[in-house]
Amino acid sequence: MIAINKKIFLAAALGATMLMSACNKKLDQLPNTSVSTDEIYTSIAGAEIAYNGVYSTFYKSEYYARNYVVIPDLMADNMIFTAWANNVYNEIHRWTIHSGTYETVNLWGTIYPALHRCNVFLTNIDKVPVLSGENAETIATRKKTLKAHIQALRAMFMFDALRIYCKYDLNDQLGLPFVTAPTTEIMHKRKSVQETYNQIVQDLNDAAANIGDDNVTSMTRVNKYFIAALQSRVYLYFKKWDLAIAAADKVLSVATFGYETTSANLLKVWRDDNSTKEIIFKPAITEINEAKYFSIGQWLISDDVARNKPNPDFIAPKAFAESFSTADLRRAIYFRKDSVRSYKKDSLYVINKYPGNPAYAGWQEKSNSPKLIRYAEVALNKMEAAYYVDKSVSKTLLKALRAARIPGYDGTIVDAYDDVTLLNQIREERRKELAFEGHRLFDLKRWGLGFTRNREGDYQAAENAVGEIKPDNYRFQWPIPQAERESNKLCEQNPGYAN
Amino acid sequence: MKKALLFFLWVLVAVPMMAQQRQVTGKVTDTRDGTPLLGVTVTVKGARTGTATDVDGNFKINVNGNATLAFSFVGYETITMAIGEKSHVLVKMGPDSKTLNQVEISTGYGSKRRGAITGAITTVDGKQIESRPQGNLLHNLQGQAAGTYTMANGGRPGVAPVILLRGVGSINSGTAPLFIVDGQPVSASDFALIAPDDIENINILKDASATSIYGSRGANGVILVTMKRGTKNTRPQIDYRGFYGYADINRSKFKMMNTKDRLDYEVFIGKRKADDPEIPELMKTDFNQSKVVFKPSQTQSHVLSVKSGNETTSIYFSGEYFQMDGIYFDNTFKRYSSRLAIDNQTTKWLKTGVSMYLGYMDETTPNETRNSLQNPGMMAYLLMPYENLKNPDGSWKKMLQYQGYNGVRSQLWSRSLDLIGNSNDHLKFIGNAYAEANITKELKFTSRFGMNLSDYVTKTWNAPELAATDNGNATRRFSRWSNAIWTNLLNYRKTFGNHSINAVAGTEYNALTDYDFSTTARNTAFPTLYEFGAMSVPSTSSGSLSKYRMFSTLASVNYGYKDRYYADLSIRRDGSSKFGANNKWGNFWAVGLLWNAKKENFLKDNQLISDLRVRASVGLTGNDDIGFYPSYSINSVNNSSPNTTTTKAGYESKAGMVPTQASNPDLGWEKKRKFNVGTDLGLWDNRLTFTLDYYRELTYDMVLDVPVSYLTGYSSIKANMGKMQNNGIEFTVKSTVIDTKDITFNVTGNFTYNKNKVTELYGFRDELLGTGTGILVKVGYPRGQFKYNRFSRVNPDDGTEIWLDKNGKETTNFDGGDAAILDGKNMYAPYYGGATFDFNYKGIGIFMQWNYMLDKYSVNNTQAWLVWNNDAWYNTNRVADLYQNMWKKPGDIAKYPKYGSSTAFDDRYVENASFLRLRDLTIYYNLPKNLLSSTKAFRSARVYARGNNLLTFTKWSGYDPEYFNNLELGIYPVSRSYTLGLDLTF
16 A cells, blocks of 8 residues: 555545636536527628517417418408317407406517517627628628628518507507617616607618618518518508508519419419519418417317218308309308308318418428518509509509409499498408408408407307407507516506506 | 643642542333433542543543442433442433433534524434335325425326425415535435435425525425534444335225126217127226226345444444335335545544535336326226236237327336336435534634535437337437535534524525436337447437526524523525526525523522524515526527427527527516514423414515517516515424333324415416416415306206306306316425324334324316316226216216217316325334343344325325426326334444
8 A cells, every 4th residue: 555645546536626717718618509689790601690680570370470460360350269169269259358468468578588689689789890801892781781681570570569469659649669779778668659669760762771671572672662562551540641652662673573363373373482573572471480380370270180971160151252243253252151160060260371381391281371461462562552642553553453353244333333332342442352361450440440240050160259449449559568567667558458 | 731730740649549439330221111321421529530431331530439420311200319339330310301402403504402593493313204105205294294285296206395384485486495415505306316215304494583594495495414423422323214015006096996896887978889890809808997007116235334422533434235116016216325524633633524415316217298198007908908008928018009089008017018108316425525624722724625526317219119200219418517616614602691682694506507418319229228329210309408507695693691681693695697687696684582481580490491482584585496597688598488399499400599588687586575473382391392383474476478569579578576475383292101111102293284375476467377277376366366267067968068158157168268266275294294103112112103183175187187078088988987977868966968068178177185194103122132242243233014094085086296387297106115124223
């Protein structure tokens, strides 16, 4: 045991202990599956990753991957609640929505973080350095383009929140609370509708000025047509007729856009998500991303892999489905007349606008991307705005739409409309063409119209909200979610709600 | 040197010359049960001679003439005996109350004499937990120690219970105590892999004086597990411990409709015609489905251990096989484990050793999704009584998957055929190596490196028959968790004059790394193959890597004066990678005082009082159990905004990231200030002992998710805010009521009262974010407070439900805003404890262990699912009295509303879940020594029959009141078990 010398052992052990004290830098452990914001904006490549992050908002089922597309129709008169449905969306359909309803919390909880992501991006993008080997001019151009994208998206997100939480009245004080740079403040007052509108218009104008021809042929990213179409929508909501027409014309004047006029081609729009003529913007929802699991079609049809009968929670009202003439190409594409699993007595109108794209491996999930901005909507925007400016323009647009959708449509019917009929027909056509695309509730709200749901049969839930919703119902403005107001005491609730 | 040599010569010459030297032999046994005592020091009074007893209690010693022998043994009363002319003596020794305080208690970084400890430490002996049919040995702590709240988290074998020391100590951070096994931090779930029989004892450290040496991890208390080791100079000893038995469900109080009731109900609500021709056919069968779905399950355990030691090396090793199938039909649990511990006196001044623990666990897990009808616990209630689930040959019927709730039934068939399943296996290594050097007699340096390594593999699979789209799929997740710890300590121990010092100083470095990945593949080549090699399409994969590093310096000193007054001072400085850049380091400390009154002159000779100590301590501890990276700015690939589903943050297959956590460089430790006063009293030679502690603990600077406006991009951010207190009393009594040659009767009992109160939250808001109805966290109320709408009655006119609004007026409108705080109804029992009784007559004994919890409430969500009376629930069976007691016609004063009523959730389902339970009843027989010695093989033997959870007294109407959650919904119930066991020592 001579080999082990006590002094040497102790010296070594104590020395090792000393070394351990040098381990302090080990205490700086960075996460291995995430990075800090500062690190993101150290290169243009990093900024592109954050930019894609903002786009990923489109995959949220609480927003455009499902809820925001179906809720405006099911809250209004385009869908009815079935007797066998589970409780999803029932508070919305029955008009009992309150500040604790999931969908309002979830929508708010999706849109505001999305706005925050835009703000973080817009605040940091200018800090991105030009790295060695990079061309300063290319980087500067890219930054400008990326900014335009994010500003357009910020405008879209903000407008979507405004549509659901605010009145379309520029004199109303209850606009959105918002900031344009990242904030750590806990409390924020609501700004006025005018201020909110100004911010949206500003972002869209900036984006339009800077987007150039970026992505001009893409249907899945912002481009100049996306911006123009969105502008026409925003101006229409606020009755800026001339501006709406001017913006719409930037799309309508492009020769490559137009209507699909055959049944086969129209089916391509809806089933195959594929028409460069009709589709201006669709989120990149395909079989490879997760949004398909919340697929609109899966929920609206709900026949499973074993090819069972459909089992939808909501179906189309009979009268509405049958208001499409049998010659109308849309009737067979928008609806599927079938008996359903829980109700075999009769055939019902199952909503078939999102039947699942067979090109996708997982198409049984009924994966389709919603067509958020379409040529037809832009035309309808202009058609409606023109009614207040030049009714003959409206008539021409209405005839063109019907001629495209209803083969052999007799345009002289439209020529014969008086003013009142024309307005009603424009609105009716808008309802039909844009059904199940997330417009109906907002359109009714814009027009100051209520609606009535009629009792159709025992396939309709017994405790269903049948009856009339008056145009002054306070629930046309969704409640600010309780979750926001729990900490943000300055955020005023919309009138009518208890808390 | 010269002197020594001369002395040696003198001894050589002189000793043989001394008169009448002779050899005395003898045997030392324990007064209590006659077992031989090993290692008793035998000395001759007035001489230098001494020896020790061997493993059979025998000794040999040389004496001169009529010598007097002294026998001393730690924990036993020293005996002096004048042996006269005898050459063989029989000595019986009994436990000594006076020296009990000399027993060394491990306190983590050093051991202290029990009588010098200023803190609140409860010791649970290894014998109190061994040989129980429990997959996770922590369950065996239930009711065993004051201040220890142990609550099952479901009855699946191996699932860790929830353990809280002195109340629930945090709102948002971890509440589990720090578990240390032989110096190595482990988690509660690790105990599913540790054989209970390898445990020497468990010390439960509670107050500041005991826990602040653990610094940032000490806030919730520390459970210190010491494993068995060999003893020097012992004859090899082989132990076998085994049991065999079975477990079955604790029958619940729910009674479901039988076939006749069910058919009457169906006819009444108009779902079936009264003259339905099917009725006579259906009436032929009447199943109690819970008897069909649950199975009595087998349990067994076999442990062999060997202990041995010579002058330089001692060794302990063991091997265990443990099997316990669950009562769910597709649940199994098996464990194989082995331990090896070697200690070696390498040189005169250097001691080295290793200990290694290797465990392997293999289980198949059932569907335990609580809010799912496919969970067997729920399914057993919901299946129709007239439905025969089995084929004539006893196999489960295959039933359609896509009709209503029939998916439930198909799982019986599919899982029994392995068409769908989940299984886990877990490999665990816990080990350490140490070197201990005596620098001087008083000063010792120890360096120990330990490692806790876990590999988990989780598998799930679906056969093509169930996953047609994928044509079969399988998922496998692998995770490796490793925690290395390197501890360097200097221990100093010295007594001089009236002063004694027991001090320790050291450093510790802790490096925890956790990584995992999982992969899914589909399209199997053959329907029964689920391994990836047979799958042609890999589909998804994911993974993560997380690291945590901590560096600490620590010091503590225990100073004693005249054995009467003791002071403990401890301090620890921890640096952790978890916290914000501005707050990485934290300091923790404690001061403890002890007055050993028994040593004072006025008590020294008191015959009644054999022990009296008064303790007090105060200090600061921390809690760092808040995840790996709570303070960092995080942009992640998961697009998870508040309240919403998570999707990937990329777009169009291009990489994307989104900010998901704001940085908070100021984020720091959650702190807990602890105050404790206690006393230990022993009477009649400690035949009756009491321990009483009063404590006040204040958690502050809690790491809370503070609600913020969503404009910040988040719904909340983590910050240090809020205060919560736990004040309470702990009381323990132990008594040897009868202690005669033939009869012994020991009784122990403990009681804890803990009062929890949240005293501050965010300042601007007095309710915790995300709590409203259900469970409420609110300033002025305890954690776990229930808040629900109050049900009033069923309206006799129309059979609808009537509630009370917030002002106590009746309303037919169910509005969440009317929910009321249900005073005194709390999910954490404020009163709890246990008692044991052990009566032995001539080796035949009966042992009972009871435990209880009072004022515990829980929500019987299962009950709600069983009484809801409408179309949505029509497809499932309902409680037996629903038809009888539901509203049927105007004027009925009914318990249940009419058919077609809502599924409102209110205070009807908040039930008292207090209970008193006979946790353990054991009848045993210790075979007589003389019988055993005639076999020449066995040194001791014991046979026993044990029943666990045989009796439960409770008002709770579900399966089991013992469940840690605010609501019980289709839980995996704790089972009742019966085992026969055998302990043998060779």
